[in-house]
Amino acid sequence: MTALPVAPENSPQPAAVRGDPLACAPKRKCGGIALPKDAPGSEDWLAVGQAIRERMRELGISAAHLAQETGLSPMTIRHIGEPAQRRRTTSTLVAISAVLQWPYNHLTNILHGQPQKNSAAASPLEPYFEELLRAEVSPVKEQVAGIRDIIHVIDQKIDVIIERGEG
Secondary structure, eight states: OOOOOOOOTTOSSOTTTTTOTTTTSOEEEETTEEEETTSTTOOOHHHHHHHHHHHHHHHTOOHHHHHHHHTOOHHHHHHTTSOOSSOOOHHHHHHHHHHTTOOTTHHHHHHTTOGGGGGSOOOTTHHHHHHHHHHHHHHHHHHHHHHHHHHHHHHHHHHHHHHHHHO
16 A cells, blocks of 8 residues: 655644545544544444434433333433444344434434434335334333333242241
């Protein structure tokens, strides 16, 4: 790989012209290294979290309600706006977008620094994706409810066993 000629640091030319094409790009810190926001692989989880919180306020939705409707854990909802330490999937953002009445790719666009794509005309396939999401999420929500019922019954049986042991 050959190096590009670079003008001296004190050159009157802008940094991008001096050989640093990313010097003028907005940057954020990532492990002590400044990365341009639109660099491949960069993700802005803080912006995602902020967008979710603002929309929840607009719609009057609590974090507990959002967790219940998406089938995500309350902890996942609480930590969604933090830099990704755990692996998160696109389906998580799609589920949250659906509950917050956004197009399926709204939060993904924000995550990748492309919120302007959210103002574009809706895809003609969007109703199909929303229906598909509902079809996929509804059975999962029913299964989770069934599991909660089973756990409740087991909990009651454990209480009875403990009471017999103490008595």
